[in-house]
Amino acid sequence: MTTVAAPAIVHVEHVMGTAVSFHLLPGEADDVEAAAQARAALKRAVALLHHVDEVFSTWKPESEVSRFRAGLLAETELSSEVRDVVELCGRAKALSDGWFDPWAMPGGFDPTGLVKGWAVDRVCDELRRAGVVSAMVNGGGDVALLGDPPGGGRWRVGIRHPWREEALACVLHAEQAVATSGCYERSAHLVDPKGPASAKRAASATVTGTSLAMADALATALAVGGEPVFRLVAALDGFAAYWIHADGTEFATDGIEFA
Amino acid sequence: MRRTIATVASTAVGLGAVLVLHHPRAPVVLGGAAPPRPHARPAASGPPPSTTPGAVSQASGSTVPYGYGQLAVKVTVRGHRILDVAVSSIQTAESYSQMLAQQVIPMLKREVLQAQSAHVNVISGATYTSEAYLSSLQSALDSVHL
Numbered sequence: 190m191t192t193v194a195a196p197a198i199v200h201v202e203h204v205m206g207t208a209v210s211f212h213l214l215p216g217e218a219d220d221v222e223a224a225a226q227a228r229a230a231l232k233r234a235v236a237l238l239h240h241v242d243e244v245f246s247t248w249k250p251e252s253e254v255s256r257f258r259a260g261l262l263a264e265t266e267l268s269s270e271v272r273d274v275v276e277l278c279g280r281a282k283a284l285s286d287g288w289f290d291p292w293a294m295p296g297g298f299d300p301t302g303l304v305k306g307w308a309v310d311r312v313c314d315e316l317r318r319a320g321v322v323s324a325m326v327n328g329g330g331d332v333a334l335l336g337d338p339p340g341g342g343r344w345r346v347g348i349r350h351p352w353r354e355e356a357l358a359c360v361l362h363a364e365q366a367v368a369t370s371g372c373y374e375r376s377a378h379l380v381d382p383k384g385p386a387s388a389k390r391a392a393s394a395t396v397t398g399t400s401l402a403m404a405d406a407l408a409t410a411l412a413v414g415g416e417p418v419f420r421l422v423a424a425l426d427g428f429a430a431y432w433i434h435a436d437g438t439e440f441a442t443d444g445i446e447f448a
Numbered sequence: 449m450r451r452t453i454a455t456v457a458s459t460a461v462g463l464g465a466v467l468v469l470h471h472p473r474a475p476v477v478l479g480g481a482a483p484p485r486p487h488a489r490p491a492a493s494g495p496p497p498s499t500t501p502g503a504v505s506q507a508s509g510s511t512v513p514y515g516y517g518q519l520a521v522k523v524t525v526r527g528h529r530i531l532d533v534a535v536s537s538i539q540t541a542e543s544y545s546q547m548l549a550q551q552v553i554p555m556l557k558r559e560v561l562q563a564q565s566a567h568v569n570v571i572s573g574a575t576y577t578s579e580a581y582l583s584s585l586q587s588a589l590d591s592v593h594l
Contacts, residue, residue: 199593201581208581210590212569327586330573347568347585357585360568366540369573395572 196323196339197224200231204238205305206248207329213316214323214339223320230319234312234326244271247299258297274300274307281406286421288414289406306368306405309333313401332367333401345448351392351433353361358393358433360448366401370394370408391415392435397445398428 192316196212203209203225216223223346224336234360246252246312255261269430278291291300309328313335316324338344343362350356351371361367370419371393396404411430413443422442429444441447571586581587 199590201587201590203578204583206578208578208587210570210586212590212593224520237571325570327570329574329577329581330571330586331571334569334570344570345568347571349571351572357571361572371573383594393573443560 194417196325198227198231200235202235202238204235205242205246205308205329207305209238209309209329210325210327212325213321214336216320216322220271227316227321228318230316230321234315237311237315238328241304241311244268245274245300245304245308247296247301250351251298254298254300258299259296259310274304277307278406281403281410283335284403284406284413284421284425285410285418288410288418288421293414296376302409303402303406306331306333306400307367307402310366310401318403328370328401330402332363332404333365334367341448347392348395348431350365358439359431361395361397361431362446363397364448365397365399366399367395368401368408370403370412378414380403392437393433396422396428397431404428 195308198213198215200211200213201208202211211234212402213231214226215227224308237353243249244252244406245254247255247258249255249340250259253262253268257264257267257271264272264275266297275298278289281289281303282291287382289302291298291302305328309326310333312326315327317335322331322336322392323339325337325344332346334344334346344364346363346367347357347359348359348361348367348369350358357383381405384385391412394408396407397409398404398412407418407422407425407428407430411422415432415434419430419432419440419442422428429442431442431445434440434441568589570591571584
């Protein structure tokens with residue numbers, strides 16, 4: 190039986206233009222200290238997300254990334270956290286064979302396709318350090334998991350159906366990170382770095398793995414790149430892909446487990 | 449188009465490590481597709497302190513634009529189960545929109561209830577915008593526990 194028990198702390202924060210849901214289980218039900226630590230960690234996590242928004246938003250002209258895009262800051266003048274993200278973007282670009290390319294975005298370098306996942310990864314680190322035994326953080330559809338779900342068993346992650354927002358395409362088991370990218374919402378953010386000739390090939394692209402930052406970038410790459418990216422992810426250690434083609438055909442690499 | 453898929457499928461099979469789903473499942477692999485499950489809650493893990501088991505509570509969402517007008521949804525919960533999803537307010541500009549809304553709402557309600565019967569912890573790709581969150585399935589999952 191797969192009953193889902195209740196997490197002890199649930200919080201929804203509206204930040205980075207999206208809603209971030211937290212479901213946390215601090216420890217034993219009667220452990221008051223663990224609960225207090227988890228609440229403090231949640232507070233720090235929420236502050237971190239707002240900080241990331243201030244630094245990385247491409248919508249805020251005064252943000253560090255906006256000033257970098259505008260040429261007002263040199264790469265050598267960037268803060269260490271922005272340099273970390275630039276480096277991660279470089280690795281994601283290489284791993285995806287150029288299908289994820291923040292340098293090919295209109296208006297200049299735009300790490301948005303990876304930043305949300307990176308921020309949620311950092312949030313999970315914060316929660317883990319605070320001793321939280323079980324956590325689900327959903328940053329606008331990009332999901333990071335920690336420990337086992339409340340009530341035991343395995344995490345069950347519903348994948349939004351590409352054409353019916355109120356329905357699920359399937360339910361997957363996952364341990365750490367699940368990112369889904371699609372052409373159904375904010376499709377304008379999916380810019381094809383290889384030109385308009387390689388048009389939309391995926392209705393929905395899901396990548397699971399050990400890092401949400403990388404899963405986020407690879408899901409974006411799979412949504413615009415289709416088959417070649419699917420094959421790349423299939424060969425990557427620690428990552429797997431579930432791809433719904435524009436005609437509704439579904440594909441899954443090894444490592445995708447349907448619940 | 450079929451030819452493209454066949455190519456994809458054959459290269460995928462060629463990779464060996466790849467599973468190809470030749471028969472797409474029904475769009476909703478949820479309550480409808482799976483055999484009905486008992487919905488008993490586990491004895492070991494209790495509800496949060498603020499929730500009385502068996503108590504019925506209602507949560508209303510904010511008014512959100514839905515394409516043809518504005519609507520707000522009210523969710524009725526007992527313990528950790530959604531009992532009902534109802535539209536608490538709806539404003540549409542035209543009678544045509546009103547008619548569409550009447551078709552959409554029962555579908556929304558059915559799907560929320562079905563999603564719950566799939567017992568998911570979280571939904572990936574459920575929403576991208578803060579506005580869309582309010583009408584999303586993740587929002588319904590959160591409201592059950594809030």
